[in-house]
Amino acid sequence: MLKMDRRLFLKGTALLGCSAAAHPLMNSITFAALPGDNRLVVIILRGAMDGLDAIQPYGDPMLRKLRRNLSVGPDNGALDLDGFYALHPRLEPLLPLWQKGELAFAHAVSTPYRDKRSHFDGQDVLEAGTGNDLPVDRQVGGWLNRMLQVMPGTSAETAYSVGVEQMKILTGKAAHLSWAPQASLTLSPQAQMLLEHVYHDDPLFRDAAQGAMQISGEVSDIGKMRGPTADAQALAAFAASRLNAESRIAAFSIPGWDSHASQSAVLGRALDRLAAAILKLREGLGPNWQSTAVLAMTEFGRTARENGSGGTDHGTGGALLMAGGAIRGGHAFGDWPGLGEGQLYAGRDLMPTRDIRAYAAWAMHGLFGIERDKLERTIFPGLELGSDPGMLA
Incomplete structure (x- = not known):
């Protein structure tokens, strides 16, 4: 029978071709379910999406007057939704979701952040969820992490942060894991047999090894994706794979929304990636899509009036995109x-009429049964929750 010292084996795991920072064996991946089957995915749209272009309120006659050189309305290719709002043409792949009752949005939303219009500060406030208290207190972590802390029965892998940058929204005391699409894990059949043998009698390391092999296959499949939306699809595909397992919370970000100039091209590319990510989530989740809510959020909106460079500048009120069977x-x-x-x-700027945190809070209330007091005091300190918008099916 083959014998091997575990410490020597661990020292040699670099031969498996895995980035140490993402190595499942080093991080001892374990799985634990949140109560229930509902799932929440948060997508941060970094760069301030122009909600007035992504979801066009063409029924307001002022929009055409403020944006004479930007395409507005169904007569310019936008897809009518309800006689007042129209979907940007590059979001056409999502139109069937709207028609099936799996896509919605909220306009004129924002965090409490006002006037300074810094991407970095705006994103910090959005992910911290604590209000307009800059600089953000790093000790409080992000609002998704605080949600995990108040929920009973959470341990080990309860959430996944997916992407190359640190997701502040999931930082904090509650357990969570991360994955980046650049991470490479290659396990040969011989290496898999060796892992199974060495760790067979050790439940902790055996489970970790099994997790390594599972992720190895997932990363291999994801790495085959190609094209301008490949990164977004890779993030969504891995998030779906974790949500199909024990995870119930996932967060990732899509950059590229800063459209000061040439907005048609900049926004078009970003919308392509968002649509591809949502559809990949739907495909990957399969039946679990019906119990999933996706919230695509941005740090602030953009100016109502176009600028002289064929774009729009940093604004205030924006739009929240929602998708999923839930x-x-x-x-x-x-x-x-x-x-x-x-x-x-x-x-x-578009005048905000509701705190974007309220929509996230009502989603948590409906999906996970979190009490109003915890939402307003612990997860989103200072939030006035207001009435239920009825966003969940």
Whole structure:
């Protein structure tokens, strides 16, 4: 019978071709389910998505006056949704989801962040979820992590942060894991047999080894993706694979939304990636899509009026995109504030009519049964939750 010292074996695991920072054996992956079967995916859209272009309120006559050189409305290729709002043409792949009741949105939303319009600060406030308290206190962590801390029965792998950058939204005391699409894990059949043999009588390391082999196959399949939306699809595919296992929370980000100039091209590419990610989630989750809510959130919106460079500048009110079988799709949520004189925030931006944190909070309440008091005091300190928008099916 083959014998091997475990410590010597661990010292030699670099031969398996895995990045040490992402090595399942070093991190001892374990799985633990959150209560229930519901799932939540948060996608951070870094760079401030122009919600007025992604989901166009063409029924407001001021939109065309403010944006004479940007395409607006169904007569310019946008896809009518309800006679007032239209979907940007590059989101056409998501139109069937709207028609099936699996896609919705809320306009005129924002965090409490105002006026300074810094991407970095805006993203920090969005992910911390604590209000307009800059600089963000790093000790409090992100709102998804605080949610895990107040939920009973959570341990080990309860959430996944997916992507190359640190996701502040999941930092904190509660256990969570991360994965980056660049991480490479190659386990040959011989290496798999060796792992199984060495760790057969040790449940902790045996389970970790099995996790390594599972991820090896997933990463191999994901690495075959090609094309301009490959990164976004890879993030979504891995998130789906974890959500199909024991995880119930996943977060990842899609950058590339800063459209100061040439907005048609910049926004188009970003929307392609978002649509591809959502569809890959739906494909990967299979039947579990029906118990999933996806929230695509951005740090702030953009100016109502176009600038002289064929784009828009940093603004305030924006849009939240929602998808999934757990979403009551086919609806536009929120109160439309208008784009006329006296209706804009600071005379330039879409006026926020609801805190974006309230939508995330109501999703948590409906999906996981978290009490209102914990939502307003612990997860989103200072939030006034308000009435239920009815966003869940």
